[in-house]
Amino acid sequence: MKKTSKIIVLILILSVLTASLVLLSACNTHSNGSSQDKLVVGLECAYIPFNFTQQTDKNGAVKISNADGYANGYDVLIAKRIADALGKELVIVKTEWDSLVPGVSAGTLDLVIAGMSPTAERRESIDFSEAYYESNLVIVVRKDGNYVNAQNLDDFNGAKIVAQQGTFHDKVLQEQAASHGITAGTPMATFPEMTIALNAKTIDGYVAEEPGAIADCAANENLTYVHLLNNDTGFDASAEDTQIAIGMRYGFEHKDAINNILLNLSSEDRLAIMQEAVEFSTDNTSVQSTFFSRIGNIIKTYYLSILKGVGYTILVAIVGTIVGLFIGLLIGMYRTLDTPKNKALAVLKKIGDFILSAYIEIFRGTPMMVQAMVIFWGFALINNGSTMNVTLAGLIIVSINTGAYMAEIVRGGIISIDKGQFEGAQAIGMTHSQTMWNIVLPQVLRNIMPSVANEFVINIKDTSVLNVIGFTELFFYGKSIALNTYAIFETYLVVAAIYFVLTFTITRILRLIEKKMDGKKDYQIMGSQNMDAESMLREKQAIGGGEQ
Structure with missing residues (x-):
């Protein structure tokens, strides 16, 4: 039983460490919205020449607040002019295109300056300034x-x-x-x-x-x-579609000031700014002649970003798997409780079963990407634009998603245990929790270890969906590199190789852990799953669960 105790203690220690990490991350919950001295602007940083990412502050680029690198381009040059005129510090937030409008609606972004057209559909959610560019x-x-x-x-x-x-x-x-x-x-x-x-x-x-x-x-x-030419040799397009404007929430206090700034920019000024942005973008884009030289340039230039992405990927996968396993164990224990004879308690048990079943079905039946959007932006909407720390959001999303799967894995593991063990434990007076912690769960943990390992590997890969909320894991950085170097195949080949190395290495480590849990092969069998009540009593006394 010593091995069993060690396993249980290890789970508890890991759970405490996990909870500590979550609490520390929670301290970083903050609001990205407007303040007296900052202007928070969202853009993709991947729409050359309007906005793009570079590795230095060359040509007046602005540091990206939520990722590595600096932002530059036509949109950034316009944003700098507006921030200077308003006397505010410009804060650039790298945001997925689909998250820009929700970010303004939730109040986490002050402005969207990202080559966005003020269409009627978008005006239903956010307001727009006067046009600052007209497309052809x-x-x-x-x-x-x-x-x-x-x-x-x-x-x-x-x-x-x-x-x-x-x-x-x-x-x-x-x-x-x-x-x-x-x-x-x-x-x-x-x-x-x-x-x-x-x-x-x-x-x-x-x-x-x-x-x-x-x-x-x-x-x-x-x-x-x-x-x-629009409406001539080219596409028929309305001014609403071809004009590019700045997105903001309705009632934004600086709208009139921003419109005045834009109206004071002549067509010659805008053309000069765009030409400058094009020059900056071509200066930032280097074309490597060979396949291997492009791969070498990616690794040489962006290795720090890649390593950071790997670190965050592993962190969320480990924490999400451990917390998810702990959730699964608790749910598994609860769902295997016998229905109480007391009617009131029986009703409460059924309500609990219904809630847990709904949790499992909802989180197993919806994509994690959708869950990430709902949880992250939903939190901001109900907290007046105060966003959850992105790392904390990633930990929560992966943990509760994994917990839903782990609950069913644990339930299957408990069901696989011979009923005679439950009956024997009940016969000698052991409670349900004693039976679970001392007899059933140690066996369940070993039996479900391959499934737990599989969930861990899945979590390493599935963290990639968190890029929709701006979580800076491996795929996030890989996508950013690909969009700014145009070396899409080479970049994703490097990213794929890293994912393979991670999953292959972790799989081998987990298999070693499985062998360690099996213990030595030169042991003597002292009992069986069908041991009698007397043997069970001795077992209970050995673990301190009964009277001497």
Whole structure:
């Protein structure tokens, strides 16, 4: 029984350590929203030349507050002018595109300056300033492609064209492609992904704004773009779609001041700022000639970010698995309790069973990415824009998601134990908790260890979904590197190799732990699962559970 006691003590110690980590993280819960001296601006930092990430503060780049690197580009230059005019410190928050509007609505962001069009759908959630740029849509193509000499949309008859997901580019493409004989492909998440698809010849072109097309072609020497004019040789687009404005919550106190700042920028000023942003973006993008040189450059330039991402990935996977296991053990013990004879207690037991069953079904039946969005932004909405620390949010999300799966794993482990052991323990007067902790759970832990190890490996990989709330794990940094280097295949190959090394190494370590738990093979069997009551009594006395 010494081995059993050690296992139980180890679980308790790990649980205490886990709780301590969570409490320490909780101390960092804060509000990103507006303050007297800061202007919090959200953007992707991955939409060249409007906003992008670089490794130094060269060309006046601004430090990103929630990730490594510095932000630069047209949007950042505009944001700096606004912050200076308002007398505020500019704070850049790197945010996924789909989280920008929710961030403003929840009050965690003051402004969205991210090349966003003030569409009617977005105005239902947030307010917008006057326009600070007006787009002209073009189509990026290969220099050796069939459409390099196109002059209008009709010349793209038979072409497969795509656009970025969730943008007005895709909206006008889907609405107007068929009338010009164009096949509108499935929208893609980012422009670098579209350049990869174009280079791979899976598409014939993609829709972009002219400054973005210039930057993309500068980073990809085999690409060019077909110059089109809105409402003429190009797409029919309203001013609402082609204008780019600053998003803010309704009633934002600095809206009038921001509009005055933007109105004082002449068209020549805006053109000069955009040209400057394009130059900065091409200066930031280096094109390596060979496959291995690109991989070498990624590792050399971004190794610190990659290591930080690995650290956070392992942290959340370990804590999430341990806390999830502890949740599963508690739920497993509760759900195996006999129904009390007292009617009131029996009703309470049924209510508890219903709540726990609902918890298990909900968290096993919904994607973790959706859970992350609901928990993180829901917390901000009910707390007036005060956000949960992203690390704490990641720990909570992974822990409760894992707990739902662990609860069923533990339940299966308990059911697998021979009923004779429960009956024997009951016969000698052991309580349910004594039976569980001293007889059943030590066996269950060993039996479910392969499943626990599998959940741990899954958690290492599933932390990648937390990038939607800005959690800086391995995939978050990998995606950032890919979007800013245009070396998407090479970057994700490096990331995939790191994930494989992590999971392979951890799997081998856990198998060694399983063998250690099995103990030595040269032992003598002293009893069996069907031991009689007298043997069970001696066992109980040995663990201090009965009278001498």
